[in-house]
Amino acid sequence: MTKISSVEAFLLGKEIISAKWASLMVLVRVTTTDGKVGYGETVSALRAEAVLSFINKIDKVMKGRDVFDLEKNRMEWYKQDFNMAISLESTTAFSAFDIASWDIIGKEFEVPIYKLLGGKYRDRIPLYANGWYQNCVTPEEFVEKAKDVVRKGYKALKFDPFGPYFDIIDKKGLKEAEERVKAVREAVGDDVDILIEHHGRFNVDSAIMIAKRLEKYNPLFMEEPVHPDDIEGLRKYRENVKLKVALGERIITKTQALQFLKDKLVNCLQIDLSRIGGVTEARKVVGMSEAFDVLMAFHNAQGLILNAVTLQLDASIPNFLIQESFYEWFPSWKIDLIKNSTPVENGEAIIPEKPGIGVDINEKLIEELKVEKELYSYSEEPLWVVKGTWRSY
Ligand SMILES: O=C(O)[C@H](O)[C@@H](O)[C@H](O)[C@H](O)CO
Numbered sequence: 001m002t003k004i005s006s007v008e009a010f011l012l013g014k015e016i017i018s019a020k021w022a023s024l025m026v027l028v029r030v031t032t033t034d035g036k037v038g039y040g041e042t043v044s045a046l047r048a049e050a051v052l053s054f055i056n057k058i059d060k061v062m063k064g065r066d067v068f069d070l071e072k073n074r075m076e077w078y079k080q081d082f083n084m085a086i087s088l089e090s091t092t093a094f095s096a097f098d099i100a101s102w103d104i105i106g107k108e109f110e111v112p113i114y115k116l117l118g119g120k121y122r123d124r125i126p127l128y129a130n131g132w133y134q135n136c137v138t139p140e141e142f143v144e145k146a147k148d149v150v151r152k153g154y155k156a157l158k159f160d161p162f163g164p165y166f167d168i169i170d171k172k173g174l175k176e177a178e179e180r181v182k183a184v185r186e187a188v189g190d191d192v193d194i195l196i197e198h199h200g201r202f203n204v205d206s207a208i209m210i211a212k213r214l215e216k217y218n219p220l221f222m223e224e225p226v227h228p229d230d231i232e233g234l235r236k237y238r239e240n241v242k243l244k245v246a247l248g249e250r251i252i253t254k255t256q257a258l259q260f261l262k263d264k265l266v267n268c269l270q271i272d273l274s275r276i277g278g279v280t281e282a283r284k285v286v287g288m289s290e291a292f293d294v295l296m297a298f299h300n301a302q303g304l305i306l307n308a309v310t311l312q313l314d315a316s317i318p319n320f321l322i323q324e325s326f327y328e329w330f331p332s333w334k335i336d337l338i339k340n341s342t343p344v345e346n347g348e349a350i351i352p353e354k355p356g357i358g359v360d361i362n363e364k365l366i367e368e369l370k371v372e373k374e375l376y377s378y379s380e381e382p383l384w385v386v387k388g389t390w391r392s393y
Pocket residue numbers: 021044045130197199249299300301324383384385386
């Protein structure tokens with residue numbers, strides 16, 4: 001038995017860059033009585049402090065339990081918490097614990113965890129860039145930065161061209177969005193994939209108008225076109241729009257994922273390992289998706305711990321489409337916190353081969369980066385926005 005001795009959480013942060021949500025991290029460390037250490041990470045806009053308090057509760061429940069008992073531990077937390085299936089704070093906290101448990105298990109077997117998840121299905125992980133368009137408002141600004149992304153070797157990039165429009169988009173908003181997308185498409189050419197991020201913020205009729213307008217630019221997918229709980233809206237969208245739909249970053253249980261799958265509301269599922277319940281639950285969603293012919297494109301918008309564990313799953317699954325990456329647009333402290341992250345080469349990630357999830361933490365930096373509370377202050381631009389884009393021109 002490999003007994004858990006503690007589950008600790010650290011709130012880390014520094015300067016705010018690229019996006020406010022990306023400027024914080026809840027780092028989770030699981031330690032065993034024989035001195036093994038594993039790491040996980042999580043955070044969700046505005047919820048870091050709540051997640052921290054959940055980790056402290058998970059610590060009390062998990063102390064003394066076997067780190068290998070992934071399923072039993074999950075059900076124990078579910079039993080204790082009672083509201084896990086309907087609480088983002090609870091599932092994100094548990095997800096980080098699960099990821100750290102897998103890190104320890106991989107280290108125990110001295111293998112990267114993809115070897116425990118089905119082995120290697122691919123050698124390189126094709127990425128799409130996100131976070132690259134800070135302060136882009138005009139088509140020219142998007143074009144300039146999109147060209148940089150392509151110069152770095154990426155074959156796909158995602159962006160939100162809708163500025164400050166929320167819920168309803170009018171003629172001006174549609175025109176602005178189209179000008180941005182058109183300009184980027186012309187600048188990057190037909191061989192680079194463009195992915196359209198809506199951030200789940202439109203009512204269905206606005207979303208349908210957007211799709212009709214942007215269809216000719218051949219986006220790889222339309223992400224979260226309608227509000228995330230608007231299932232009826234999404235059904236109407238599917239009846240009216242031929243483009244592929246991607247969603248899933250706000251799904252917190254496999255049962256929720258099943259709803260989208262069985263009603264054929266999604267082509268590409270974007271669950272986040274740090275929200276769905278870690279590797280253990282993500283693996284089940286991958287299996288269900290495979291049965292429904294749905295491809296995976298995991299949400300990956302936090303730090304390099306989540307990035308590494310997500311790559312482990314990407315490496316091993318058959319039904320993979322593409323991987324989101326903020327790699328070159330992370331705050332530098334998130335990069336410094338990791339000792340040996342695998343690089344991006346020519347728009348592809350290299351699979352980490354180190355035992356566990358594949359990265360080591362620069363523990364000396366934890367003390368330096370600790371913050372007392374969330375660093376955000378209210379502004380008109382919401383937290384989830386890539387910084388400096390919530391403007392018209
Ligand atoms: O697809 C994505 O990467 C997300 O939508 C991010 O862009 C969000 O803004 C962020 O995760 C909110 O917390």
